[in-house]
Amino acid sequence: MSFTDTLKRSLGFEETGSTEKKDGEGFNLTEFINSFTKSNRDEQLDTAQQYGQDTAAAQDSVSEAPVYDDYDDYVIVPEQSFYEIILIRPKTIDDINYVVDQIIEEKNPVILDLSFLEKESPANFKLAGDKIRQMRANYGAEALLLARSDEKNLIIISPKKVNLINKG
Numbered sequence: 001m002s003f004t005d006t007l008k009r010s011l012g013f014e015e016t017g018s019t020e021k022k023d024g025e026g027f028n029l030t031e032f033i034n035s036f037t038k039s040n041r042d043e044q045l046d047t048a049q050q051y052g053q054d055t056a057a058a059q060d061s062v063s064e065a066p067v068y069d070d071y072d073d074y075v076i077v078p079e080q081s082f083y084e085i086i087l088i089r090p091k092t093i094d095d096i097n098y099v100v101d102q103i104i105e106e107k108n109p110v111i112l113d114l115s116f117l118e119k120e121s122p123a124n125f126k127l128a129g130d131k132i133r134q135m136r137a138n139y140g141a142e143a144l145l146l147a148r149s150d151e152k153n154l155i156i157i158s159p160k161k162v163n164l165i166n167k168g
Contacts, residue, residue: 006035083162089113091120096128099157103141109158111146118153132157 086108090096102108117125132155135141140160147154158164 084108085111087111087113089116090128091116093124093127096124096131100131100135103135103157103159104139107159107161109156109162109164112155112157114153114155115151 099110102110132143141157142164143155143157144164144166145155
């Protein structure tokens with residue numbers, strides 16, 4: 001039986017035995033894969049016989065195909081499927097605490113514009129710098145300066161599992 005015949009039969013285009021489908025009978029992926037690997041192995045043996053190869057040697061060269069019984073055991077789920085990168089211009093200590101929560105608890109990178117704190121509240125700016133240092137030391141967070149000018153002071157901070165690479 002060829003691959004096409006097996007596929008047609010498994011999808012219900014060609015019925016075997018009766019023309020009615022039994023209740024509960026549908027496409028069975030495991031049966032399809034096992035029948036395909038068996039028919040593929042049989043075709044390889046037929047080809048070996050056509051070219052005059054020894055059947056025993058051909059059977060040794062055609063390894064026994066694995067049987068796939070259960071696909072439920074092989075589910076891979078990423079820990080976090082995407083990251084939200086937050087851009088924030090903190091104006092209070094509460095905003096800085098929100099940034100710390102995003103990095104440590106939510107594992108999201110944050111881009112900070114510290115220019116407002118630098119101009120309006122030097123004490124809060126110093127406190128923000130201390131919190132960034134603590135995140136780097138205690139939690140392995142990474143921080144890179146993106147831009148510094150009179151109008152902007154941009155820093156990106158990421159959790160330990162998000163690598164920042166400075167190539168410039």
